[in-house]
Amino acid sequence: MKTRQVIKIGIDISMTVLLFILMAFHYVGLQWHEVTGAVMLILFILHHTLNGNWYRALGKGKYSSGRVLLTIVDAVLLIDMFLLMFSGISMSRYVFRFLDIPVSKAWARGMHMTASYAGFLLMGFHIGLHYGMVVGMIKKVRSFAKLENTSLCKTTIAPKKNAKSAFFTLKKREVPHGLKKCKPGGLPVCTWTLRVLAFLIAGYGVYALFTRKFVDYISQRVMFAFFDYEEPVLSFVLDYAAIMGLMIFISYYLQRFLQWIRKTVPKKKENIN
Amino acid sequence: MKKKRFIIIAVAVLLVIAAAVICFKMFGGSHTGIDNNPESKLSNDSKVLVAYFSWSGNGQQMARWISEETGGDLFRIVPAEPYGKDFDSCADRAKNELDNGIRPELSEHIEKQAMEQYNVIYIGFPVWWYDLPMPVWSFLEEYDLSGKTVIPFFSHNGSSNGAGSVSRISELAKGAKVLTEDALSIPGRSVSGSEKEVKEWAAERLKENQ
Incomplete structure (x- = not known):
């Protein structure tokens, strides 16, 4: 991988880690929350500089439904991030104290709460949609792990006696089964395990989404976020990770679904014609 | 495209x-603010003072219970300029005062001699912007509290550990013994049903600090 790629991924991973630290506001305290936010701002600028191509490509090329979805999510996320940063900076007492932004702090408080919980969900979508492509690449690379290449899918057959190949077929040969799971392109055990795991995480994520009151906070039905200082950090992080996992799961399979529609529907159109 | x-x-x-x-x-x-009326029930023979600042009425409710339970004198910290009934404008003013260190003028005071009689001072307030509301800063800076025991009690909407408010009291109540570890913390929405808890807490604190 090129250095640029490595740096990009490094920044993306850092941003994700910082996101969790920002959400864990009560463990970290107001001052560190502000510092983390400031660092996030820097990474945000770097992320956009390195991914400038995305902006340039907006006017070009075909817009499949998947690309439309991606663009909408990214646009809403961008607006959310601006609101989040603006509201946060306007309330700042440490890092951005010198900037006296004449905006209602009551408004800023509510906006910051809404934008942070909505932003967390949107970020999950953002990761799922952009990194969905990476998952596809990984699947191709891992062909060596395919089931049909393992001994599970092969039988040994006796050497054939053949005038031409008398020499070469004295050894026993291993030949693929006719079984469906063992056909070339059949799914590796690895993938199925991962899929089940992803489904379980996503399922728990739905539960966590409710217990963590995301919808309440985003809609401001509940005005203040509840902080449980007694809760072990790990429990907090796992719940939030599951929620992010849910968002990634939904966006990834939504994208795959849209791709599938694109591939099957045109055939139907042809039949009509 | x-x-x-x-x-x-x-x-x-x-x-x-x-x-x-x-x-x-x-x-x-x-949320809606209550009135800004003074509430001052001072006697000559009590060693306990229950002072409070309240916007929503939660702090006032807790203070009244504590006063009932301990027999302490009741005193409301009243800003000369009321914070009003509107939550948003109150929050904006509070943030501005906090960011700029503005101590609002109070309209109610305790005479110096009267203050000397108290050994134990319960101090009640809401947590505002992760800190102590500015009127309470005004109160703590007005009197000499050295040698007295200051016991905080507060309502909150998330900052269950009081965020910066309790340490702020330690900072401002110079010379006083501030019970930072035993402060009473109740979520705003739970105050109305917490009479028993508040009274039990107050009685225990008094027993320990007689």
């Missing part, structure tokens, strides 16, 4: 934002 696609995207983005705004309007919670 085809114009049609661009329009679809722009409309979708606007719809998402509109949905969000509608959600706020429909669901937005609200």
Whole structure:
């Protein structure tokens, strides 16, 4: 991988880690929350500089439904991030104290709460949609792990006696089964395990989404976020990770679904014609 | 890019934002401020003072219970300029005062001699912007509390450990013994049902600090 790629991924991973630290506001305290936010701002600028191509490509090329979805999510996320940063900076007492932004702090408080919980969900979508492509690449690379290449899918057959190949077929040969799971392109055990795991995480994520009151906070039905200082950090992080996992799961399979529609529907159109 | 696609995207983005705004309007919670009337029940023979600052009425409720339980004198910290009934304007003013270190003028005072008689001072307040509301700063800076025991009790909407408010009291009540570890913390929405808890807490603190 090129250095640029490595740096990009490094920044993306850092941003994700910082996101969790920002959400864990009560463990970290107001001052560190502000510092983390400031660092996030820097990474945000770097992320956009390195991914400038995305902006340039907006006017070009075909817009499949998947690309439309991606663009909408990214646009809403961008607006959310601006609101989040603006509201946060306007309330700042440490890092951005010198900037006296004449905006209602009551408004800023509510906006910051809404934008942070909505932003967390949107970020999950953002990761799922952009990194969905990476998952596809990984699947191709891992062909060596395919089931049909393992001994599970092969039988040994006796050497054939053949005038031409008398020499070469004295050894026993291993030949693929006719079984469906063992056909070339059949799914590796690895993938199925991962899929089940992803489904379980996503399922728990739905539960966590409710217990963590995301919808309440985003809609401001509940005005203040509840902080449980007694809760072990790990429990907090796992719940939030599951929620992010849910968002990634939904966006990834939504994208795959849209791709599938694109591939099957045109055939139907042809039949009509 | 085809114009049609661009329009679809722009409309979708606007719809998402509109949905969000509608959600706020429909669901937005609200709090309302109570009156700004003084409440001062001072006797000559009590060693206990229950001072409080309250905007929503929660702090006032807790203070009254504590006064009932301990027999302590009741004193409301009243800003000369009321914070009003509107939550948003109150929050804005509070943030501005905190950020600029503005101590609002109080309209109610305790005479110096009267203050000397108290050994134990319960001090009640809401947690505002992760800190102590500025009127309480004014109160603590007005009197000499050295040698006295100061016991904080507060309502909150998330900062269950008081955030910066309790340490702020330690900072401002110079020379006093501030019970930072035993402060009473009750979520705002739970105050109305917490009479028993508040009274038990107050009685225990008094016993320990007689």
